[in-house]
Amino acid sequence: MSEPIEKKEMDKAYNPADNEARWYAFWNEKGYFTPKIDQNQKPWVCIMPPPNVTGALHQGHALFVSIEDALTRWHRMKGEPTLWLPGTDHASISTEVVIEKLIWKEQKKSKNEMGREAFLARVWAWMDEYQGVIRQQLEKLGASADWTRDAFTMDAKRQRAVKVAFKRLFDEGLIYRAARIVNWCPGSLTVISDLEVEMKEEVSSLWYVRYPIKGEADRYVTVATTRPETMMGDTAVAVSPKDARYADLVGKTLILPLVGREIPLIADEGVEAEFGTGAVKVTPGHDPLDFEIGQRHKLPIINVMNPNASLNENGGQYAGLDRFEARKRVVADLEAGGYLVKMEPYTHNVPYSEKADVPIEPLVKEQWWVKIAPLAEPALQAAYDGRVKFVPDRFKKTYTDWMENIHDWAISRQLFWGHRVPVWFCDNCGHTTCTLEESLDKCESCGSTDKIWQDPDVLDTWFSSGMWPFSTLGWPDQTEDLAYFYPGSVLETGPDIIFFWVARMIMFGIHFMGEVPFQTVYLHGLVKDEKGQKMSKSKGNVIDPLETVAEFGSDALRFTLLTGSTPGVDVKLSLTKMADSRNFANKLWNATRFITLSGTDNLSYQPPTLELAETLADRWIISRYQQLTTDVTRLIEQFQLGEAGRLLYDFLWSEFCDWYIEVSKLRLNSPDPAIKQSAQQVLCAVLEGSLRLLHPFMPFLTEELWHHLPHQGEALIVAPWPTPTEQPDTEAIAKFEAVQAVIKGIRNAKSEAKVESKRVAAIIAPHTEYRALFVGEADTIIRLAGVEATKLDILDPAATIEAPRQAVSIVTDGATVYLPLADMLDLDVERTRLGREIEAARKEVEKGENTLANSSFVDRAPANVVAKERERLASNRERLTKLEERLKDLS
RNA sequence: GGGCAGUUAGCUCAGUUGGUAGAGCGCCACGCUUACACCGUGGAUGUCAGAGGUUCGAGCCCUCUACUGCCCACCA
Numbered sequence: 004m005s006e007p008i009e010k011k012e013m014d015k016a017y018n019p020a021d022n023e024a025r026w027y028a029f030w031n032e033k034g035y036f037t038p039k040i041d042q043n044q045k046p047w048v049c050i051m052p053p054p055n056v057t058g059a060l061h062q063g064h065a066l067f068v069s070i071e072d073a074l075t076r077w078h079r080m081k082g083e084p085t086l087w088l089p090g091t092d093h094a095s096i097s098t099e100v101v102i103e104k105l106i107w108k109e110q111k112k113s114k115n116e117m118g119r120e121a122f123l124a125r126v127w128a129w130m131d132e133y134q135g136v137i138r139q140q141l142e143k144l145g146a147s148a149d150w151t152r153d154a155f156t157m158d159a160k161r162q163r164a165v166k167v168a169f170k171r172l173f174d175e176g177l178i179y180r181a182a183r184i185v186n187w188c189p190g191s192l193t194v195i196s197d198l199e200v201e202m203k204e205e206v207s208s209l210w211y212v213r214y215p216i217k218g219e220a221d222r223y224v225t226v227a228t229t230r231p232e233t234m235m236g237d238t239a240v241a242v243s244p245k246d247a248r249y250a251d252l253v254g255k256t257l258i259l260p261l262v263g264r265e266i267p268l269i270a271d272e273g274v275e276a277e278f279g280t281g282a283v284k285v286t287p288g289h290d291p292l293d294f295e296i297g298q299r300h301k302l303p304i305i306n307v308m309n310p311n312a313s314l315n316e317n318g319g320q321y322a323g324l325d326r327f328e329a330r331k332r333v334v335a336d337l338e339a340g341g342y343l344v345k346m347e348p349y350t351h352n353v354p355y356s357e358k359a360d361v362p363i364e365p366l367v368k369e370q371w372w373v374k375i376a377p378l379a380e381p382a383l384q385a386a387y388d389g390r391v392k393f394v395p396d397r398f399k400k401t402y403t404d405w406m407e408n409i410h411d412w413a414i415s416r417q418l419f420w421g422h423r424v425p426v427w428f429c430d431n432c433g434h435t436t437c438t439l440e441e442s443l444d445k446c447e448s449c450g451s452t453d454k455i456w457q458d459p460d461v462l463d464t465w466f467s468s469g470m471w472p473f474s475t476l477g478w479p480d481q482t483e484d485l486a487y488f489y490p491g492s493v494l495e496t497g498p499d500i501i502f503f504w505v506a507r508m509i510m511f512g513i514h515f516m517g518e519v520p521f522q523t524v525y526l527h528g529l530v531k532d533e534k535g536q537k538m539s540k541s542k543g544n545v546i547d548p549l550e551t552v553a554e555f556g557s558d559a560l561r562f563t564l565l566t567g568s569t570p571g572v573d574v575k576l577s578l579t580k581m582a583d584s585r586n587f588a589n590k591l592w593n594a595t596r597f598i599t600l601s602g603t604d605n606l607s608y609q610p611p612t613l614e615l616a617e618t619l620a621d622r623w624i625i626s627r628y629q630q631l632t633t634d635v636t637r638l639i640e641q642f643q644l645g646e647a648g649r650l651l652y653d654f655l656w657s658e659f660c661d662w663y664i665e666v667s668k669l670r671l672n673s674p675d676p677a678i679k680q681s682a683q684q685v686l687c688a689v690l691e692g693s694l695r696l697l698h699p700f701m702p703f704l705t706e707e708l709w710h711h712l713p714h715q716g717e718a719l720i721v722a723p724w725p726t727p728t729e730q731p732d733t734e735a736i737a738k739f740e741a742v743q744a745v746i747k748g749i750r751n752a753k754s755e756a757k758v759e760s761k762r763v764a765a766i767i768a769p770h771t772e773y774r775a776l777f778v779g780e781a782d783t784i785i786r787l788a789g790v791e792a793t794k795l796d797i798l799d800p801a802a803t804i805e806a807p808r809q810a811v812s813i814v815t816d817g818a819t820v821y822l823p824l825a826d827m828l829d830l831d832v833e834r835t836r837l838g839r840e841i842e843a844a845r846k847e848v849e850k851g852e853n854t855l856a857n858s859s860f861v862d863r864a865p866a867n868v869v870a871k872e873r874e875r876l877a878s879n880r881e882r883l884t885k886l887e888e889r890l891k892d893l894s
Numbered sequence: 895g896g897g898c899a900g901u902u903a904g905c906u907c908a909g910u911u912g913g914u915a916g917a918g919c920g921c922c923a924c925g926c927u928u929a930c931a932c933c934g935u936g937g938a939u940g941u942c943a944g945a946g947g948u949u950c951g952a953g954c955c956c957u958c959u960a961c962u963g964c965c966c967a968c969c970a
Contacts, residue, residue, distance in 0.1 A: 016932070202967085209970085228970060241970095275969050283970045292968040351969090365968090397898065401965070404897075408966090498965085533906070535963080566918095567907075572899085573963090575906065579919055586932040597929030634910095641910080649908065649917075657917095664929080672928085747936090754924070754936040761927075789927085789935095850914075860950040868913055868951090875914080 017592035019556025023703040038084040047078035048491040055094035060140040062530035065548040068144045069561040073699035080724040089148035093157035095421035095464035154475045156467045164474040173437040184294040187366040189312035190359025193417035202352040209349035217256040227279025232330040236305040239285040244270040260342040371415040378510040395571040421461030430454040469507030472520035491521040498526045533577035558701035559584035566648040595708045608713040611688035623739035624663040626731035741817040748813035749788035764794030769818040844883040851876035
C-alpha cells in the first residue's frame with residue numbers, strides 16, 4: 004500500500020473525518036502495530052485491559068486508549084519492540100444479566116426455563132455478533148494495538164489456561180470447598196465476592212423487641228434489630244461479657260417470640276454493650292457477625308430464606324413471603340403480641356449486589372474458595388520492595404492496605420456464562436476429581452462411572468482476568484511470546500479495579516510465572532462531565548465518544564483527554580474543551596498549509612539543528628525546539644502526559660505560529676531564492692520535529708501533515724523519537740526575547756493610545772550592548788510591531804539625543820522606545836499612563852530594596868539568588884529612572 | 895469509624911527539587927496584515943479555602959480547622 008495521501012492543495016480547514024480512517028488502514032496494513040521480536044532488545048509491553056463485549060464504548064475507554072496508545076506510540080518511536088496486546092472480556096455476570104434481559108424481551112423466558120445449553124448458545128451467538136464492534140470502535144480512536152494477538156478471556160486457549168491454573172491451585176491445596184456465610188444475590192441467584200458488594204445508606208428502623216425469659220413471668224431481654232424478618236432463624240441472644248446489666252442473666256433460656264422456640268442467652272466479645280440495648284439476636288444463617296458468634300458457641304444454623312429471598316418453610320406462617328413483606332408482617336405481629344417495645348428511625352448501610360442492584364442476603368452455602376494468604380504474601384512483598392511501582396504513588400498504600408487484610412476469595416458462581424469449574428463429584432464415594440478433560444469417564448477414587456457429575460458452577464470472571472498478562476501470551480505453553488514479552492512494562496487502568504484485577508494479576512503472575520506481571524501500574528482517573536458529575540444515562544450528561552469523534556475528530560478527543568489529565572485525577576470533559584483541541588488541530592493544519600503553499604515540495608529533509616540557522620529567529624526557534632524535546636521526553640518518562648501535551652500546545656501555537664511563522668514571512672517574501680529557502684528549511688525542520696513529538700497525542704493529524712513536509716522514512720508512526728544533539732543557544736533565546744519585548748511594547752502602546760494608523764514611526768534608544776541586536780532585527784520590528792519602514796530610527800547610544808515631546812514612550816530592559824504620534828497623542832493621557840507605570844516600577848524597586856536590605860536574606864540565601872535579586876533591582880531602578888525622566892520631559 | 899485526594903482569575907484546570915502567580919474558555923477593545931474568524935493584536939480579573947508554624951523567603955514543607963469527592967469497614 005502506498006502512502007494514502009494526495010498531494011493536492013490542502014483545504015482551508017482541517018477535516019478529521021477525511022483523514023483518520025485512511026491513515027488507520029494504512030498503519031494496520033503496513034503491520035506497524037506488530038512488534039518484531041529482537042532478542043538483542045528489551046521489549047516494551049502493555050497488556051490492554053480487556054473491555055466487556057457487552058459494553059458500548061464510553062469515555063472511560065477513550066481515556067485508556069488515549070493514554071495507552073500515546074505510551075505505545077512513544078515507545079515504538081523510540082525504536083523498542085513495542086507490544087500493546089488487545090482483547091475482550093467475557094464478563095461473566097455482566098453479560099449474563101444483559102442476555103437474560105434480552106431473552107426475556109424476545110421470548111418471555113427465564114434462563115432457567117431456557118436451560119443451560121440453549122442459553123449458552125444464545126450468548127455465543129450474541130458474542131459473535133458484537134465481538135467486532137468494540138474493536139472497530141477502538142480503531143476509530145486510533146488504537147495502535149497488535150490485532151494479530153487479539154485475545155478473548157473465553158476463547159479456546161484461555162479456557163485451557165484457566166483449567167490448568169485451577170487444577171494447579173487445586174492440587175496445591177490452594178482451592179478448597181467450604182460452607183461459609185457468603186453474599187447471596189437474590190437478583191441474579193448467585194454468590195458474589197465481597198468486592199461485588201456495595202454499601203448503600205438507607206433510612207430504615209431499629210426495632211426493639213423483647214424476648215421473654217423462660218420460667219420468669221414478666222421478665223424480658225430486649226434486643227434491637229434492623230432485620231426482624233430473620234428472627235425465625237434466631238438461635239441465641241448475645242450480650243457483651245463486660246455488660247453488668249446482663250451478667251446475672253447469661254446462661255438463661257429465652258423464648259423466641261412468635262415462634263415459641265427456646266434459645267440461650269450467651270455472652271460474646273463481638274457484641275458492643277453501648278449499642279441499642281446491649282443485647283443482640285443471633286441469626287447465624289443470615290448475618291456474618293452472627294455466623295461467627297454461632298461458630299464460637301456451636302449454635303445451630305437455621306436458614307429461613309429461599310434463593311429469591313422469600314421465606315422458606317422455616318419461616319413458619321411467613322413462608323412464601325418476600326423478605327420485606329415478611330418484615331412488615333413480623334413487626335405487626337410482634338406489636339400485636341406485645342413484644343414490640345419501640346421503634347426508632349435508623350439510617351444505616353445496607354449491602355447491595357452491585358450488578359443486580361438488590362440487597363444481598365447473607366446465607367450459608369458451600370462454595371469454592373481460593374486460600375489467599377500464600378498468594379498475597381509475595382504479592383505484598385513485590386509492592387514493598389518496588390518490583391511493582393504505582394503511579395501515582397499513593398495507590399501503593401491502597402493496594403497494600405487491602406492486601407494486608409485480604410480474605411479468602413469465593414470463586415464459584417451459580418451462573419451459566421463463564422469458565423466451568425473443572426471438578427466432578429462422585430455420589431458414590433464423595434470424592435472430587437479435578438481434570439483438564441472436557442468430560443470425566445469415572446471417579447478417580449472409586450471408579451464409579453454413573454454416579455459422577457460435574458460441578459454446575461462457573462468461575463468468578465476475575466479468575467480468568469487475573470491470568471490475562473500471561474494467558475494472552477500463550478501460557479501454559481512455553482511460547483516464544485511468553486518468553487520474550489513477559490513480564491510486561493506498564494499496566495494502565497482505573498483505580499476502581501485495583502483489588503478486583505490488579506491485585507489478582509500480581510498474585511497469579513508471581514504464583515504461576517514466578518515474576519511480577521508488570522513493573523508499573525498507572526492509574527488514571529474517571530471521566531466526568533464538566534461539572535464533575537459521573538456521566539450516566541439517567542442524568543442525561545453522557546458525552547458519547549463516537550459522537551465527539553464524528554464532530555471534532557479522534558485527535559481532538561484524545562488531546563482533550565490527555566491534556567485534561569494528571570495521573571490518578573478525574574478528567575472533566577466538556578464540549579468547549581473539545582472545541583479547543585479541534586482548533587489546535589486546525590491551527591497546525593493551517594500552519595502546515597501555509598508553509599507548503601510557499602513551495603516546499605522539492606526541499607530535502609533536514610534535521611532541526613543550529614546548522615540550519617541563518618537568523619536570530621532561527622537560532623531562537625531551533626533552540627526552543629530542542630528545549631521542548633528535552634522537556635516533553637522527560638515528562639512522558641514521568642507519565643506526565645498532560646503536561647507534555649500542554650507544552651506542545653504552547654510551543655506550537657504561541658511560539659512557532661505566533662512568532663516564528665510571522666517572522667519568517669519576511670524571508671519567504673524575499674526575491675532571493677536562497678533566503679527564501681533557508682527560511683523554508685527551518686520552518687519545515689522545526690515543524691517536522693514537533694509533529695514527531697506530538698504524534699503520540701494526535702496520531703492522525705500529525706501523520707497526515709508529516710507527509711506534506713519533507714521527511715525521511717515511510718511513516719511518522721515509525722519515525723525516530725527526537726533526541727537533542729546539541730546545546731540550545733540560550734543567548735539567542737534571551738536576545739530574541741528582548742526583541743519580543745520591544746515589539747509587544749509598541750503594540751501595547753499603539754493599542755492603549757488608540758492609534759488609528761496601522762504603521763507608526765518609532766525611535767529606539769537602545770542600551771549600548773543591545774544596539775547591534777535592534778539594528779539587526781529592524782525588519783522584524785517593522786513587520787511585527789507595525790512600524791513604518793522608513794520611519795524607524797535606531798539611535799546610537801553614544802550620541803545624546805533629544806527625546807521627542809509628542810511621543811509615547813516604552814521602557815524595556817533593552818531599550819526605550821518612543822512613538823512620536825504628534826497631534827494624535829493626548830499628552831495628559833500619556834502623563835497619566837506614565838504615572839501608573841512609575842508607580843508600579845517604584846513598588847518593584849522598593850520591594851527589591853527591602854529584600855536586599857534584609858541582612859539575613861543576603862547572608863543566607865544562595866549567592867545566585869541574591870545576585871539575581873540585585874540584577875532585578877538594578878534593572879527596575881533604571882526603568883524607574885527612565886520613566887521619571889520621561890515624565891519630567893513632558894511636564 | 896478509618897484512610898486517600900481536592901480547595902489557585904467568572905468557568906475548567908496547570909504550576910517539575912520552596913526564589914517576583916500561568917493557560918484555555920468566557921469577558922472588553924481593536925482588527926479581513928498575501929495560513930488559519932476553528933483567526934490575529936491588546937486589555938481587565940487572583941488576601942493561591944481559613945488559622946498557626948518552619949524558613950532570609952511558602953501556592954509548594956509541617957500542624958490544625960472547614961467544606962467537597964472517593965475508597966475501605968460485620969455495631970445488630
